[in-house]
Amino acid sequence: NAGVTQTPKFQVLKTGQSMTLQCAQDMNHNSMYWYRQDPGMGLRLIYYSASEGTTDKGEVPNGYNVSRLNKREFSLRLESAAPSQTSVYFCASSEPPSSYNSPLHFGNGTRLTVT
Amino acid sequence: GENVEQHPSTLSVQEGDSAVIKCTYSDSASNYFPWYKQELGKGPQLIIDIRSNVGEKKDQRIAVTLNKTAKHFSLHITETQPEDSAVYFCAASKGTGRRALTFGSGTRLQVQP
Numbered sequence: 195n196a197g198v199t200q201t202p203k204f205q206v207l208k209t210g211q212s213m214t215l216q217c218a219q220d221m222n223h224n225s226m227y228w229y230r231q232d233p234g235m236g237l238r239l240i241y242y243s244a245s246e247g248t249t250d251k252g253e254v255p256n257g258y259n260v261s262r263l264n265k266r267e268f269s270l271r272l273e274s275a276a277p278s279q280t281s282v283y284f285c286a287s288s289e290p291p292s293s294y295n296s297p298l299h300f301g302n303g304t305r306l307t308v309t
Numbered sequence: 310g311e312n313v314e315q316h317p318s319t320l321s322v323q324e325g326d327s328a329v330i331k332c333t334y335s336d337s338a339s340n341y342f343p344w345y346k347q348e349l350g351k352g353p354q355l356i357i358d359i360r361s362n363v364g365e366k367k368d369q370r371i372a373v374t375l376n377k378t379a380k381h382f383s384l385h386i387t388e389t390q391p392e393d394s395a396v397y398f399c400a401a402s403k404g405t406g407r408r409a410l411t412f413g414s415g416t417r418l419q420v421q422p
Contacts, residue, residue, distance in 0.1 A: 198352070234318070236398060236412035237353070253310075284352050297343065298410070300352030 196220055200285050200301035207275040207308045215270040215304050217285030225288045226268035227252075227298065228260060230281040237284065243268055275308045282306070311336040313401050315413030322389050323421050330416045332399035333381040339401040342375060342382045343410070347396045356397075357384070389420045 201216045219226065224245045229237040239252030241260040249260050257279060259271045268287075272279060282305050286298040312335040322328050334342075340361035345353035359366045359373045359382065366373050370389075375382040382401075386393055399413040 234414050236313075236315075236414045238412075239410070286352070297355035297358070298345075298353075300354065302350065302352050 198285055198287055198299050198301035200283075200304050202304060203302070205304060205306050207272075207306065209276060209308060211275050212271065212273050213275065213306075214272075215283055215285075215306075216267070217269065217301060218267045219285075219287040219299070220266065221287060221299065222265070223287035223289055223299070224265070226262065227286040227288075228258075228268070228270045229284045229286065229300075230254065231284060231303070232281050240270065240283075272306075275306075277308045280306060280308045311339060311401055311403065311411040313399060313411050313413040315399050315416060317416060318414065319417045319419070321419045321421060324389060324391060326389055328386045328389050328393070328418055328420075330384045330397055330399070330418070331381060332383070332401075332413050333379075334401040334411075335380070336401070336403055337377075337380060338403040341402045342373070343400050344371075344373060344384050345398045345400065345412075347398065347415075349395075353398055386418075389418075391420050391422050394418060394420045 198219045227242040228240040231237050238254050240258050243249045243262040246265045261269045282303045284303045285301045288298050315332045343358035344356050346356045347353040357373050359375050370387050372385045397416045400410045402410045
């Protein structure tokens with residue numbers, strides 16, 4: 195049981211380049227999330243998807259787009275990368291949001307550097 | 310929106326000692342408070358959580374306490390071991406939706422053998 199799988203693990207981009215971060219979960223969770231982690235700032239929500247076919251903005255959505263391809267997969271796209279998007283990106287999933295007892299399950303992250 | 314402050318940012322203890330990490334939150338409507346542990350190169354993992362109708366919760370060597378009046382909650386780790394070394398995050402939310410989780414800035418705990 196792999197849980198939440200993120201690819202790639204590392205990526206270096208030049209300013210203005212685009213890329214898509216991939217995320218897949220095998221726990222049959224309805225909800226999926228994208229967070230970024232920056233030193234001293236904890237984890238900040240970029241976008242989330244409460245269920246297949248729906249997506250909503252989080253705290254820091256500017257410069258990103260997402261696609262909930264199916265129940266398993268939730269991708270994050272940077273259309274024109276900027277140095278301010280240098281960060282570690284985490285994908286997470288959970289049971290339906292109505293469950294208090296459902297923790298967030300995180301992937302191992304993608305470390306992105308934009309030069 | 311919600312603001313969660315976490316202290317200290319780094320904490321070093323001797324093996325066997327206790328460690329305490331504290332968080333304060335700003336929104337009195339928050340009612341769910343999880344703690345996550347992040348090991349090097351891994352994603353955060355839930356270690357314990359508490360709801361606002363409970364003042365304390367324990368799970369073996371870890372415990373969380375909540376003071377709703379003062380709007381703060383704490384993580385207590387007793388008999389620390391080297392494998393407890395990690396970054397710990399507190400979080401708070403007021404809705405049933407996980408999207409509402411606001412995280413603290415993290416505490417790097419180092420347990421010296």
